[in-house]
Amino acid sequence: MRIIKLNAINSTNTFLKKLSTEETVVDYTVVQTNYQTNGRGQMGTSWSANTGENLMFSVFKDVSFLGFDQHFYISITVALAIIKTLKAYKVPKLYIKWPNDILSENKKICGVLIENSIKKNNFKDSIIGIGINVNQTNFENLPQASSLINLTGNVYNIDELLIHLIKNLKYYFTVLENGNYEELKSTYEKYLFRKKKPSTFKDIEGNMFSGIIQSVSQSGNLQVLLEDAVLKEFNLKEIKLLY
Incomplete structure (x- = not known):
């Protein structure tokens, strides 16, 4: 090496x-x-x-x-x-x-x-x-x-x-x-941080919303269960997980 x-x-x-x-x-x-x-x-x-x-x-x-x-x-x-x-x-x-x-x-x-x-x-x-x-x-x-x-x-x-x-x-x-x-x-x-826990996110426009991380897709998108029971995928440019 x-x-x-x-x-x-x-x-x-x-x-x-x-x-x-x-x-x-x-x-x-x-x-x-x-x-x-x-x-x-x-x-x-x-x-x-x-x-x-x-x-x-x-x-x-x-x-x-x-x-x-x-x-x-x-x-x-x-x-x-x-x-x-x-x-x-x-x-x-x-x-x-x-x-x-x-x-x-x-x-x-x-x-x-x-x-x-x-x-x-x-x-x-x-x-x-x-x-x-x-x-x-x-x-x-x-x-x-x-x-x-x-x-x-x-x-x-x-x-x-x-x-x-x-x-x-x-x-x-x-x-x-x-x-x-x-x-x-x-x-x-x-090891995914905050998996299956209610979390706060910020979208590209700066709007805050709540959801629960479920998993990641094969392409690496974050799969989040939203408040209306809809599972939505987000890529890295679309969403930020807040602490």
Whole structure:
């Protein structure tokens, strides 16, 4: 496994994406940094972290074996690999907040940004960016954020955590390549944050409404039971689950 370590970079995803256009990049090539000046999350959100206290990296994965309608299984695979890793470090009450934020109880400890490369309507590869709050204790103006040290009281070896996580990514991608879609999806849904609980959502126009999360569709849409007993699907751009 090739690991490229950088002291600071604008974005590990951007760096790895550029590298993949300049040379042949092998599976599980990792770009890791101590600090990101322009870390990004889902839907254009920013990701801010203290220097050297957190795990911030991107990994390259060939996903050409996947059908175009199976793209959400990349998110599922990544989320489950993170959950498996954090469970081994005794992080309590782990959940997946759709589509792939990782929470401990209701505190966000990990964000994921997946950027897929497509060629002739087929998947080519994925750049998977992962940021885990590890040894940072203070999250100013981020009341929903926490870290491994805050949750467990333990200081963690960031490089060891990375190796453990890559091992679990390899495991779950093997499950995916073997076509065990139902196993992955059912395990993902077992950890789905606020599943079967009345929750508040905000739509694209900013309107708030209530519903109960039932599951996710094969394409990754969130399936929500609304107050009028109608089951409706929403994609990532249409809905936001509030805490």
